Amino acid sequence: xxxxxxxxxxxxxxxxxxxxxxxxxxxxxxxxxxxxxxxxxxxxxxxxxxxxxxxxxxxxxxxxxxxxxxxxxxxxxxxxxxxxxxxxxxxxxxxxxxxxxxxxxxxxxxxxxxxxxxxxxxxxxxxxxxxxxxxxxxxxxxxxxxxxxxxxxxxxxxxxxxxxxxxxxxxxxxxxxxxxxxxxxxxxxxxxxxxxxxxxxxxxxxxxxxxxxxxxxxxxxxxxxxxxxxxxxxxxxxxxxxxxxxxxxxxxxxxxxxxxxxxxxxxxxxxxxxxxxxxxxxxxxxx
Numbered sequence: 001x002x003x004x005x006x007x008x009x010x011x012x013x014x015x016x017x018x019x020x021x022x023x024x025x026x027x028x029x030x031x032x033x034x035x036x037x038x039x040x041x042x043x044x045x046x047x048x049x050x051x052x053x054x055x056x057x058x059x060x061x062x063x064x065x066x067x068x069x070x071x072x073x074x075x076x077x078x079x080x081x082x083x084x085x086x087x088x089x090x091x092x093x094x095x096x097x098x099x100x101x102x103x104x105x106x107x108x109x110x111x112x113x114x115x116x117x118x119x120x121x122x123x124x125x126x127x128x129x130x131x132x133x134x135x136x137x138x139x140x141x142x143x144x145x146x147x148x149x150x151x152x153x154x155x156x157x158x159x160x161x162x163x164x165x166x167x168x169x170x171x172x173x174x175x176x177x178x179x180x181x182x183x184x185x186x187x188x189x190x191x192x193x194x195x196x197x198x199x200x201x202x203x204x205x206x207x208x209x210x211x212x213x214x215x216x217x218x219x220x221x222x223x224x225x226x227x228x229x230x231x232x233x234x235x236x237x238x239x240x241x242x243x244x245x246x247x248x249x250x251x252x253x254x255x256x257x258x259x260x261x262x263x264x265x266x267x268x269x270x271x272x273x274x275x276x277x278x279x280x281x282x283x284x285x286x287x
Contacts, residue, residue, distance in 0.1 A: 102153025102171030144177030
């Protein structure tokens with residue numbers, strides 16, 4: 001497939017909800033909605049199959065349900081409310097099917113990914129589509145997409161004689177997500193509130209990021225190594241480490257604390273001047 005314009009390489013898809021997920025929101029029964037959404041997704045997957053053209057179709061003559069072929073991924077999410085006693089934590093079921101895995105490497109949830117996609121509702125109406133590809137910061141898209149895309153690998157690209165781009169050998173598949181990992185109970189254009197979503201996705205390329213320009217690639221700022229980049233805030237200043245240019249809050253920028261002596265973006269060889277097992281850039285006692 002050819003891509004005619006460099007402009008598409010710079011576009012950012014607007015997948016994120018129009019509200020800040022860190023702000024308290026009015027109460028909504030997300031637990032009950034999770035059950036409704038999962039039942040709807042399971043029923044859909046049990047009654048649809050993937051045809052030879054890679055499209056989901058209604059089963060009419062004994063075809064294999066896509067439900068028998070998907071992988072289930074558990075995604076933990078916490079909904080915060082004005083009254084902390086009403087905070088709710090839910091383990092959502094995210095489903096994905098890999099048509100082709102891809103050939104290079106997997107992105108992390110804080111990388112940028114160049115993706116071709118089509119988003120549909122359970123009635124197969126299309127609410128969004130991009131056939132050219134856009135750069136998506138995976139830390140800013142809906143949570144279901146952020147978690148799903150790390151299961152695919154990117155491919156390769158080449159420049160054609162007419163100056164256009166071709167992408168090949170990238171990861172390709174389908175993602176099925178409950179509304180709680182999409183836009184929740186917030187109405188979006190073409191997406192009713194509480195809508196489970198289905199995405200056909202193609203992962204073309206990935207770009208490793210350093211969101212806070214501290215010299216450490218954001219993928220290495222999951223300090224507790226639990227796969228969640230939003231619970232790492234070493235100096236407790238409300239900025240996640242991958243968004244914090246001074247991770248330990250000692251007044252010296254991380255990039256000036258020998259966090260990455262060999263310049264590869266990986267802090268595995270970071271300076272620990274007082275040999276206490278904590279690298280200087282995470283230790284407020286050293287500068």
